[in-house]
Amino acid sequence: MKSGPGIIIREAHFPGRAPIEAYGNGGFRFADMSHRGSLLCLPSGIYGWEPQDKQALAAGDFGKLFAEMDAVEILLVGTGVDLRPVPAALRSRLKEAGIACEPMATGSAVRTYNVLLADQRAVAAALVAVD
Template sequence: MEMRRQHFPGRAPIDAYGNGGFRFADMSHRGSILVLPSGIYGWEPAEPPRVSSEDLGRLFEEDPAPELLLLGTGEDLVPQGPELRQALRELGVTLELMSTGAAARTYNVLLAEARVVAAALLAVE
């Protein structure tokens, strides 16, 4: 059986989160997700809840780059290292840290405003 990386090719609001996953576009996904203008991808950082620029590699390939990355760090806000913020700044992307729930809600508002935004959302139980 061939396992393929999960990918939804488009933008969609996050309908629900919790129980270790997310619901969007009439589908559910177990695990964390990376939401980009090019689509929604299954995503697992190497050492959650810490995220590195390597974990966000696909974000650095987006053209054009999103103006903002909402990083949902789980149930609680978890500070990230300065190297992540610097790498994003060099790309022209502003980083906003928040809980996963707050990040999902904020993403939906910005998506409705047609903003070019991305979200990296760690799954919560």
């Protein structure tokens, strides 16, 4: 994607797995970098992620995850400041793919992701940014 003369805007992507060092103020810090907005942490890397509706996540928001579903056993869903349930249709689609889904507040999801990542578990995380 190109925007303006000489400026190239690329999709936010870190090609590796890394613990999340900090969160808040609308973003995250990991691998000595920072990202403003939500994140999708997958075996192939960490991606900038903007679901259509953060209050009602849908299967369409997880295309990258489903492309890597063979490498993921558990998906942690950080739903923001408060815990919100994952919609039944999304939960069903994840179950069909063999992926356990655990919704929790973003802070809890970050901490759990870091522990499971350190244990080398087949974990992914969808983290909605919090202010």
